[in-house]
Amino acid sequence: GEDVEQSLFLSVREGDSSVINCTYTDSSSTYLYWYKQEPGAGLQLLTYIFSNMDMKQDQRLTVLLNKKDKHLSLRIADTQTGDSAIYFCAESWERGSYIPTFGRGTSLIVHP
Amino acid sequence: NAGVTQTPKFQVLKTGQSMTLQCAQDMNHNSMYWYRQDPGMGLRLIYYSASEGTTDKGEVPNGYNVSRLNKREFSLRLESAAPSQTSVYFCASNTGLYEQYFGPGTRLTVT
Numbered sequence: 001g002e003d004v005e006q007s008l009f010l011s012v013r014e015g016d017s018s019v020i021n022c023t024y025t026d027s028s029s030t031y032l033y034w035y036k037q038e039p040g041a042g043l044q045l046l047t048y049i050f051s052n053m054d055m056k057q058d059q060r061l062t063v064l065l066n067k068k069d070k071h072l073s074l075r076i077a078d079t080q081t082g083d084s085a086i087y088f089c090a091e092s093w094e095r096g097s098y099i100p101t102f103g104r105g106t107s108l109i110v111h112p
Numbered sequence: 113n114a115g116v117t118q119t120p121k122f123q124v125l126k127t128g129q130s131m132t133l134q135c136a137q138d139m140n141h142n143s144m145y146w147y148r149q150d151p152g153m154g155l156r157l158i159y160y161s162a163s164e165g166t167t168d169k170g171e172v173p174n175g176y177n178v179s180r181l182n183k184r185e186f187s188l189r190l191e192s193a194a195p196s197q198t199s200v201y202f203c204a205s206n207t208g209l210y211e212q213y214f215g216p217g218t219r220l221t222v223t
Contacts, residue, residue, distance in 0.1 A: 008152065031210065033211075040216075040217075041216060041217070042116075042202055042204075042214030042215050042216050042217055043155075043202070043204075043212075043214045044214065045211045045212070048210065048211065088154065088155070098209050098210075099145070099157065099160060099170075100212065102154045102155040103154055104152060104153060104154035105154055
């Protein structure tokens with residue numbers, strides 16, 4: 001199976017909270033990331049969390065990590081139309097170059 | 113500070129033609145990467161270079177070659193393009209830890 005799994009689509013109304021979920025299989029994961037890809041652009045790091053943390057908050061973004069269940073989530077508060085993008089979960093650990101393994105990406109659609 | 117740049121932005125090739133995708137970074141990063149992105153498939157690593165002078169295969173290296181020309185530049189070559197190589201190609205770089213910085217991508221169509 002895949003190392004990192006995400007649902008492919010999420011649709012929310014503007015102003016609501018969005019929660020994007022991710023599961024990973026590698027218990028050795030050291031870093032877990034959320035990247036954002038806007039249409040026609042490359043990926044840009046939104047936030048990351050170390051595996052020894054449970055939660056990280058950065059303005060409208062909250063990352064929760066459940067190590068026991070190998071579950072990572074990204075919550076976007078007060079979702080705006082500008083948040084419409086593809087969100088990639090990724091994990092990495094020491095295997096030479098900490099090369100991340102990416103999920104397939106979740107397309108977030110925000111409608112008025 | 114341009115970050116990671118890629119050329120060309122778009123390319124159409126006929127089956128069997130060859131081409132080189134160029135990537136350069138100005139952040140003094142040691143590690144550079146080539147990925148391909150296909151709909152619903154996420155990012156798949158083609159090749160990477162952990163440091164100047166070294167290159168290693170990733171998940172999907174068949175049909176590609178790479179050159180780490182110097183610390184700044186990492187090129188990807190398709191010797192004989194096939195329709196299965198139609199994709200969006202991203203170059204990325206980092207210090208070897210944490211965040212990867214991505215270029216804007218090259219959209220390649222092979223007919």
